[in-house]
Amino acid sequence: MIYFNAVDYAMKDSALVHMLSLYRNKLSTTGQIILISASFLDQRSKKSFVRFIKDIIKAVLDSLEWRSRGQLWGWMRTRNEYQQIMVKAGLVNIEDGFIKTDRQTTYYIIGKLGKNIL
Numbered sequence: 001m002i003y004f005n006a007v008d009y010a011m012k013d014s015a016l017v018h019m020l021s022l023y024r025n026k027l028s029t030t031g032q033i034i035l036i037s038a039s040f041l042d043q044r045s046k047k048s049f050v051r052f053i054k055d056i057i058k059a060v061l062d063s064l065e066w067r068s069r070g071q072l073w074g075w076m077r078t079r080n081e082y083q084q085i086m087v088k089a090g091l092v093n094i095e096d097g098f099i100k101t102d103r104q105t106t107y108y109i110i111g112k113l114g115k116n117i118l
Helices: 013-024 047-063 079-088
Strands: 002-005 032-037 092-100 105-112
Touching: 013 032, 013 079, 032 079, 079 092, 079 105
Parallel strands: 002 032
Antiparallel strands: 032 105, 092 105
């Protein structure tokens, strides 16, 4: 088992796919990668609008080459985006869900080797 906790917010999609691909190659045939997200984006929430505005600002700053020092706010992803990243990294048999406590809801996704059940 390979476990990542709250690293995804600091990585653009291509870097996250690359990292997961590298570690996928270290899995045994029954191994799995678990990614716990600190930056899950619920598409039904008001955060979607905030994300839209941030994406516009990021695009403008990128075009002006003002963002050369980092990712600005970090990346937030939807459930579908996380699933697609896992598939691009060559992980299948994907399972995901939420861990709910009184204080927060945390998203997790698990990718394994083998046939995709999504």
